[in-house]
Amino acid sequence: MKKRGGSIGGSGNVVPIPHLEERLLSKAMLLVEEKKYKEACQLFGKLLELNARDVRALYGWAVCSIELGDYSEAEKAVVQLLEADTPYFYEVFRLYLTILIERKDYTSAIREILRIRKKKGLPIEFKEFLVHMQKFCQIRLHEPSWSDVGLDEADRTDQATEPDADTEHQEQSIDWPALEKADTVSQMLLLNNLADQLRTTHLPEIQRFLLDDQQPMELKTMLLCAVKEGHLAQRVAVQKFGEIYDAQLDHTDFLNKKFADRIEAVIRRTMESENPTLTTSAVEMERMFTMNVYPKPIVPEQPEVWAAIFCLRAMGSESEQEKKEVLGYFDVNEDDFRVARSMLHRVEAYDIWS
Structure with missing residues (x-):
């Protein structure tokens, strides 16, 4: 971790100041409340020079580093806190996930979540948080990165890699019954591993899976x-929320991505300068929501x-007071909010978060 401030005292002489640590901590916390994260x-750096294991200082250093976009420093502090078995474990681990997600390191985030989920005695709400974040990371990890969504069919055909004859005739064996019967976590890992094996010959099994009302929403997503990534079809039918929808995989707003981008832009424009951490959480939630509800129309359409x-x-x-304030921030009327x-x-009755 880089040097956190100037030296204490002058000419090698340390001048003791009564209650210095408490004074520094109080002033630092006040600056955090005022959004003056650099100061x-x-x-917090000075506090760590006095005591490198000060849990409060490490936590404050991590929070400020995140707000300043210095994720490397934040991660060092958070890892040090976790290794020290901090009494603020749950808050610190949430910070750790925030860092990994901001860096788009979804693989590490999933690995850490799976490791923590093995621990006994986790609070129910924290378990739900971990499940929610694992599903979010799994989807973002598997989400195709397409910059050619607007290309016409001819361009896509030209850019696609033609399989050789041997590959075309080598039918991959996929145990669909095992996939359908596995628990949700195992399903995600299995599906992530077999994605590259899918061929057009698997479309009947894929369609059956997508129309099975017992399969989780995030798995269908x-x-x-x-x-889409394998160019297996341009449209398929999928059942979600008790209805069957026509999912157009070549549509420019596949997975509601454009609409999700608009929502994110509104959130960041309105809230990021005031509360970057809340902004990150809100964006994570809206991204998962918009992906998992697809292709169900989102109403109302105002981001x-x-x-x-x-x-x-x-x-x-x-x-009611918080709702009134937030609706005022975004200039949203009560009727649209209720819809x-x-x-x-x-x-949510269909467990889109679980």
Whole structure:
């Protein structure tokens, strides 16, 4: 970890100051509240020069480093806290996941989540958080990165790699019954591993899986991504939320990506300067929501409404006063908010987060 400030004292002489650590901590916390993260980080650095194992200083250093975009420094502090068996383990681990996700290191995030989920005695709400974040990372890890969504069919055909004759005639064996019967975590790992093996000959089994109302939403979303990425079909039918939809895989707004981008832009424009951490959580939630509800139409279509919805969710509470303030931030009326919340509650009945 880089040097965290100047030296203490002058000419090698340390001048003791009564209650120096408490004074520095109080001032640093005040600066955090005022969003003056650079100045606060310097004070937390001074605290760490006095005591390199100060849990409060390490935590403050990590938070400020995240807000300043210095994820490398934040990660060093968080890892040190986790290795020291901090009493603030759950808060620190949430910070750690925030760092990994901001760096788009979804593989490490999933690995850490799986490791922590093996621990006994985890609070129920923390277990739910881990499940939610694991599903989010799995989808983002598997989500195809396409910059050619707008290309016409001829261009896509030209760019596609033609399989050789031997590969075409080598039918890959996929145990679909085993995939369908596995628990959700195993399903995700299996599907992620077999995605490259999918061929057009598997489309009947893929279609059956997508129409099975017993299969999880996020698994169907991952499978849609695999079908698109493998250029196996331009459209397929999928059952979600008790209805059958026509998923157009070559559509420019596949997985509601454009709409999700608009929601994210509204959230960041409105909230990021005030609360970067809340902004990150809200964006993570809206991204997972928009991907998993696809291809169900999202109503209402105003991104400001959904930005308000997920900022409130990220806050973890929804008092009337907080709701009024957030709706004011995004200039959203009560009627549109109720419509969006009603849709969210209806789809949540299908365990889109679990």
